[in-house]
Amino acid sequence: MDVQETAELSPADRRALFDRSGGVEDARGTAHEIIDRVREEGDSALRAYATEFDGCEIGNIEITAEAARAADEIDPELKAHIETAAENIRAFHETQLPEDWRQSFDGRELGRRFRPIERVGVYTPGGTASYPSSALMGIIPADVAGVDHIAVATPPAKTLDTTTLAAIHIAGADSVYQSGGAQAIAALAYGTETVSATEKIVGPGNRFVTAAKAEVQGDVEIDVLAGPSELVVVADETADPALVAADMIAQAEHDPDAAVVAVTDDAALATAITDAIDAQTGNRAREEIIRESFAGDASGVFLTRSLSEAVLFAEEYAPEHLSIQADDEEALLERIDSAGSVFLGPYTPVAAGDYATGTNHVLPTNGRARVTGGLSVETFLRSTTVQRLDRAALSDLRATITTLAETEGLEAHAASIDQRFEE
Numbered sequence: 001m002d003v004q005e006t007a008e009l010s011p012a013d014r015r016a017l018f019d020r021s022g023g024v025e026d027a028r029g030t031a032h033e034i035i036d037r038v039r040e041e042g043d044s045a046l047r048a049y050a051t052e053f054d055g056c057e058i059g060n061i062e063i064t065a066e067a068a069r070a071a072d073e074i075d076p077e078l079k080a081h082i083e084t085a086a087e088n089i090r091a092f093h094e095t096q097l098p099e100d101w102r103q104s105f106d107g108r109e110l111g112r113r114f115r116p117i118e119r120v121g122v123y124t125p126g127g128t129a130s131y132p133s134s135a136l137m138g139i140i141p142a143d144v145a146g147v148d149h150i151a152v153a154t155p156p157a158k159t160l161d162t163t164t165l166a167a168i169h170i171a172g173a174d175s176v177y178q179s180g181g182a183q184a185i186a187a188l189a190y191g192t193e194t195v196s197a198t199e200k201i202v203g204p205g206n207r208f209v210t211a212a213k214a215e216v217q218g219d220v221e222i223d224v225l226a227g228p229s230e231l232v233v234v235a236d237e238t239a240d241p242a243l244v245a246a247d248m249i250a251q252a253e254h255d256p257d258a259a260v261v262a263v264t265d266d267a268a269l270a271t272a273i274t275d276a277i278d279a280q281t282g283n284r285a286r287e288e289i290i291r292e293s294f295a296g297d298a299s300g301v302f303l304t305r306s307l308s309e310a311v312l313f314a315e316e317y318a319p320e321h322l323s324i325q326a327d328d329e330e331a332l333l334e335r336i337d338s339a340g341s342v343f344l345g346p347y348t349p350v351a352a353g354d355y356a357t358g359t360n361h362v363l364p365t366n367g368r369a370r371v372t373g374g375l376s377v378e379t380f381l382r383s384t385t386v387q388r389l390d391r392a393a394l395s396d397l398r399a400t401i402t403t404l405a406e407t408e409g410l411e412a413h414a415a416s417i418d419q420r421f422e423e
């Protein structure tokens, strides 16, 4: 791997770096066909796709009881660790519960109230790897928000993935279905004989899952489109190149489309990071996937002329994860607005947040951090404004309202105010 100087990047190189859509557009056609078939054929389509894409002949689509049993039967030590992660995630998300409020604004009593969405669908990925942690990240915020019915879909497997099923149960799911990919999103959006339709669908997945979420958007709400993992590490000469490389390799192992970047103003560090990546990759179990991620257009080790430029580069990239490994991390953080989740200092590896610190790991990718954050309790709440005026407060506003209503040609609006003052 070579170090690239950002000053030498062509406009095309920059476009490739900052476009990380991961083939989702190409999957839209397939997702559309799958969704149509699930809407027409229901459960039998889910079974047919389980055979075609997952190589599984499934009997029951609903496996809620199996998830409860898995939580009783998995190794107690593993269960204790899942519970530790779950507790930390719950504690962090409980701080996000907003309180209803009312306040007087010159006699106008105005406020907001927050209520959970009633029925949500949480997709838990499970095609090429098993993701009990993603089950916790999707389900716990919904549970904290007070969602009445949490339905979870996860791909079928020849042997049930008891760890993921246990995590799904521990996190607080109400119904669990074995279905993956676009067909699962269709079932959660429109319902089948077995799966009842939900009102909002959340959770990460591969390009078929993401394309399907984009397709059903409008009929149901969806969360952020969370695609393949991304990491930018901003490092100065104080960073340990082996740790920077380790964090990059960790995110690279998720997916060949994962995008991993280090950016620094220190030439010696940049070279040391590339050497450390080469040295460590061969020791990793998912070596092939890691190599493909590093070969991607959106990955690399970059050298800038100053640390300020490195921070600007990270800001423009707007990564899912940003790690700052530098002398004064807080000062650099001050200049960052666009990142899904920020990890400060050498003892805060991204993998810690992936599993157990308590923050959510379902985060915006492909530059969406410019406009949104990751999954949170708010994802599962709707807000309603409330107001009450007395006669004096309405009288104070009477002329403003009626003038604006008449300006808009909406005479009945003005009349509805005036009528209240007729003797």
Ligand SMILES: NC(=O)c1ccc[n+]([C@@H]2O[C@H](COP(=O)([O-])OP(=O)(O)OC[C@H]3O[C@@H](n4cnc5c(N)ncnc54)[C@H](O)[C@@H]3O)[C@@H](O)[C@H]2O)c1
Residues within 6 Å of the ligand: 030, 049, 053, 054, 124, 125, 126, 127, 128, 129, 131, 134, 155, 156, 179, 180, 181, 182, 183, 204, 205, 206, 207, 208, 209, 226, 227, 228, 229, 254, 255, 361, 362, 363
């Ligand atoms: N952002 C996050 O928080 C986060 C967390 C965990 C995982 N992820 C990402 O989620 C993704 C998981 O991907 P995955 O594939 O392992 O699991 P997945 O559950 O997303 O997808 C598996 C499903 O894809 C469908 N599928 C596979 N090939 C298909 C084809 N050719 N045509 C139509 N459908 C097909 C199958 O139905 C299968 O059940 C990875 O990209 C990973 O990086 C992201």
Ligand SMILES: N[C@H](CO)Cc1c[nH]c[nH+]1
Residues within 6 Å of the ligand: 131, 133, 134, 228, 229, 230, 251, 254, 320, 354, 355, 361, 362, 363
């Ligand atoms: N890094 C992933 C989000 O991009 C989340 C994850 C799940 N398991 C391990 N990591």
Ligand SMILES: [Zn+2]
Residues within 6 Å of the ligand: 229, 250, 251, 254, 351, 354
């Ligand atoms: Zn991860």
